[in-house]
Amino acid sequence: MSAAGIVAAAGSGLRLGADRPKALVPLAGRPLVAWAVETLLTGGVDEVVVAVPAADRDGFAAALPRGVRLVEGGATRTASVRAALAAVRPGVDAVLVHDAARPLTPPAVVARVLHALAAGAPAVVPVLPVVDTTVAVDPAGTVTAALDRSTLRRVQTPQGFSHVVLAEAYGALPAGEELTDDAAVVRAIGVPVRTVDGDERAAKVTVPHDLHLAELQVRR
Ligand code: CTP
Numbered sequence: 001m002s003a004a005g006i007v008a009a010a011g012s013g014l015r016l017g018a019d020r021p022k023a024l025v026p027l028a029g030r031p032l033v034a035w036a037v038e039t040l041l042t043g044g045v046d047e048v049v050v051a052v053p054a055a056d057r058d059g060f061a062a063a064l065p066r067g068v069r070l071v072e073g074g075a076t077r078t079a080s081v082r083a084a085l086a087a088v089r090p091g092v093d094a095v096l097v098h099d100a101a102r103p104l105t106p107p108a109v110v111a112r113v114l115h116a117l118a119a120g121a122p123a124v125v126p127v128l129p130v131v132d133t134t135v136a137v138d139p140a141g142t143v144t145a146a147l148d149r150s151t152l153r154r155v156q157t158p159q160g161f162s163h164v165v166l167a168e169a170y171g172a173l174p175a176g177e178e179l180t181d182d183a184a185v186v187r188a189i190g191v192p193v194r195t196v197d198g199d200e201r202a203a204k205v206t207v208p209h210d211l212h213l214a215e216l217q218v219r220r
């Protein structure tokens, strides 16, 4: 089974508030996007396409190994993934979509996703249990229900798909429509989404505290 990786790296990183796009912010001296690309390649994908902000193409090219292809991202994550998906070679069997903002994802997570795809799943997401008591609230913030957390999972990336299925799902998604992740795009055409174990180290860097935690993880 051949597999391509897509890295969504075209966001600006408003909540991180750095002086450059989040994917170019260094972690232990290496841009987040370089960590994410390396994880995909080490975990077993054959090639990588990265969606980047149009204005920073040169910075991304300098940060990444030769052979990694860059495409211009869009105004939303959905638009960026759509652009990168169009650049994946037609003959590739599987596509893994990953966030540049999850730099310390262990390659073993990639391998688990690839294994489930090779076993026949059309769509696979890495998930973690919810460990805190989880409640629903009304608009005033008053608790209205305690949710059964045994049925809940936190969803990470990379999310893996049959290439044909993902292309069909994006083809059916109206232009301009934004969904929270790629699994939602395939669920919208009725495709079942399987789960494999995620990893706490695959946490997303969103705010400065997350970057601080990531630095602590790689410190030696
Ligand atoms: N992303 C993208 N294209 C966009 C928006 C986001 O490729 N138009 C990517 C980001 O680069 C990131 C991933 O999607 O790797 C997850 O998005 P998020 O964590 O929200 O990153 P940003 O959108 O950059 O951050 P913020 O929302 O704080 O501005």
Ligand code: MG
Binding pocket: 011
């Ligand atoms: Mg965002």
